[in-house]
Amino acid sequence: MSKKINHIQILIVLLSVLMTTLGCADKVRIRNSAGEEHGLLVDGQSNSGHVNDRDRVSTSITIDVGKLRASSSTNEIIAFTKSRPVAIRDNVNWTTHRDIEEIAFSDKIYIPVTVWIVKGPYTDKLLKAGNAAVYTIGIFDAENVGIGFSEFEIINKTSMTDASTYYNFAPTADPDDWKNNVGWKDDRINIYYLETVSGSSTTGRAVGFSNFIVLGENFGDIAVVHEIGHSFSARHKSSPDFNKKCIMWPFYNTSDPFLYFSEGELFRMHVNSTSALNSVYNARPGLITRSCVGNVSSDQCVDWRKRLWDDGVLLAN
Amino acid sequence: MRFSIFFIMIVCGFFLCRTEIIAQPLNSDIRAQLLDYLTGSCEEGEEDSFVEFVQKNEQAVTPVIIKFVQDGVPKDFIKNLEATTLRLYADRQKLLNEKSNFGLSEENLEILKKESQEAFTKRMTKDFRDGFMKQTIFGLSLLRSKDAQDLLNKISTDKNHPYQRSAENALILLKKQ
Ligand SMILES: [Zn+2]
Numbered sequence: 001m002s003k004k005i006n007h008i009q010i011l012i013v014l015l016s017v018l019m020t021t022l023g024c025a026d027k028v029r030i031r032n033s034a035g036e037e038h039g040l041l042v043d044g045q046s047n048s049g050h051v052n053d054r055d056r057v058s059t060s061i062t063i064d065v066g067k068l069r070a071s072s073s074t075n076e077i078i079a080f081t082k083s084r085p086v087a088i089r090d091n092v093n094w095t096t097h098r099d100i101e102e103i104a105f106s107d108k109i110y111i112p113v114t115v116w117i118v119k120g121p122y123t124d125k126l127l128k129a130g131n132a133a134v135y136t137i138g139i140f141d142a143e144n145v146g147i148g149f150s151e152f153e154i155i156n157k158t159s160m161t162d163a164s165t166y167y168n169f170a171p172t173a174d175p176d177d178w179k180n181n182v183g184w185k186d187d188r189i190n191i192y193y194l195e196t197v198s199g200s201s202t203t204g205r206a207v208g209f210s211n212f213i214v215l216g217e218n219f220g221d222i223a224v225v226h227e228i229g230h231s232f233s234a235r236h237k238s239s240p241d242f243n244k245k246c247i248m249w250p251f252y253n254t255s256d257p258f259l260y261f262s263e264g265e266l267f268r269m270h271v272n273s274t275s276a277l278n279s280v281y282n283a284r285p286g287l288i289t290r291s292c293v294g295n296v297s298s299d300q301c302v303d304w305r306k307r308l309w310d311d312g313v314l315l316a317n
Numbered sequence: 318m319r320f321s322i323f324f325i326m327i328v329c330g331f332f333l334c335r336t337e338i339i340a341q342p343l344n345s346d347i348r349a350q351l352l353d354y355l356t357g358s359c360e361e362g363e364e365d366s367f368v369e370f371v372q373k374n375e376q377a378v379t380p381v382i383i384k385f386v387q388d389g390v391p392k393d394f395i396k397n398l399e400a401t402t403l404r405l406y407a408d409r410q411k412l413l414n415e416k417s418n419f420g421l422s423e424e425n426l427e428i429l430k431k432e433s434q435e436a437f438t439k440r441m442t443k444d445f446r447d448g449f450m451k452q453t454i455f456g457l458s459l460l461r462s463k464d465a466q467d468l469l470n471k472i473s474t475d476k477n478h479p480y481q482r483s484a485e486n487a488l489i490l491l492k493k494q
Contacts, residue, residue: 113420127440130429133419134409141416149420168490171366199455199490200367201483202357202448218448220357222405227359236361250364251353254445255397257405
């Protein structure tokens with residue numbers, strides 16, 4: 001009789017040990033969700049070693065992320081969702097127990113942009129710039145960028161004195177000449193509609209990845225989002241992991257427009273300290289910034305090719 | 318006798334075909350790259366600029382550029398563009414009616430909303446064609462062949478040519494360098 005009880009007791013103990021080690025995974029609870037699908041990248045320590053960017057996609061606000069404990073490297077949660085900026089929380093206190101850690105999305109960021117139309121006809125360029133604003137917002141919303149325009153100001157400088165002096169932006173041109181003579185607003189991205197950039201009417205350039213953008217007169221409306229991406233520190237992507245539908249592809253074609261940002265790029269656009277979002281707009285005060293410029297990947301920097309959702313034929317990876 | 322001529326013709330044909338097949342990938346690759354630069358690009362510093370690309374591949378791109386200048390934008394591009402602009406217009410009008418966070422002034426929003434599909438398609442197609450042709454003429458100005466230079470000079474003095482100003486500009490830019 002007592003032997004039988006002992007067997008049952010041992011079985012119960014074994015089962016509970018098994019349940020705590022296998023069954024009770026840690027969870028991440030999303031706060032301030034807009035009720036859309038969420039994507040997570042989680043760092044911590046698992047039984048098999050350090051976990052970097054374990055990915056999860058779910059419509060639930062409580063998401064199972066597997067069993068994690070504190071890692072001597074990074075312990076963090078990065079989250080993506082529609083209409084909200086990328087959220088990042090570091091120093092997450094993963095324990096050996098069942099953790100429920102929270103992450104909160106900030107409100108959508110609204111930024112002002114000013115367009116300076118230097119070469120006319122003004123009405124044509126107004127339509128081009130307006131079209132670019134709408135297309136950019138369409139992409140931002142579809143691609144979980146979490147940014148909107150508080151103002152998309154369009155200024156007519158076509159009749160300024162010597163306007164034609166500023167029509168052509170040569171490879172060695174000095175942005176200060178445009179800033180001082182055409183106009184410039186320090187606190188935002190400035191886009192200049194010119195005639196040519198480096199001799200070409202279809203070329204655009206965000207000089208030095210800054211908030212100074214120049215466009216040739218036939219620059220595609222669908223590609224202005226690419227230049228704004230540069231202002232947010234994004235670099236060109238032309239490896240086999242990307243294709244011409246990717247916004248940071250170096251070439252655009254209006255007959256086959258851009259559509260996608262990878263999550264690796266979104267992460268950089270938000271957290272890089274050189275991104276205009278931080279350096280010009282200070283739109284994420286008190287939030288984590290990093291230096292993940294270019295194609296570096298580490299525990300601190302999400303792989304630049306990382307995709308939580310499929311981007312057309314490019315599958316989640 | 319007749320048979321041996323026939324045989325020689327087949328052998329020659331075979332080798333001509335082979336040369337064509339071997340030569341084609343390289344040329345079609347350069348042509349595809351050239352088309353990328355002609356439809357539009359961004360200068361960031363990592364890739365070759367258009368000028369560098371044309372100079373590096375001058376021999377291969379010369380006949381292609383001359384042909385584009387003479388024939389205009391490839392037909393399939395325009396066909397794709399027409400289909401795309403219809404979609405872009407529908408998307409834009411839907412966004413304009415559903416959302417209000419574009420930061421545009423009321424006046425500018427109204428201007429966009431009022432643009433008809435026909436006007437939009439016409440404007441987008443012209444923008445694309447102009448961009449492509451101006452870039453092609455800019456490419457032409459970078460070529461050293463006599464045919465290319467003659468063609469550029471001819472366009473720059475032809476006041477009726479739709480891209481006369483582009484040719485003239487390209488020549489001015491060249492003189493400055
Ligand atoms: Zn670029």
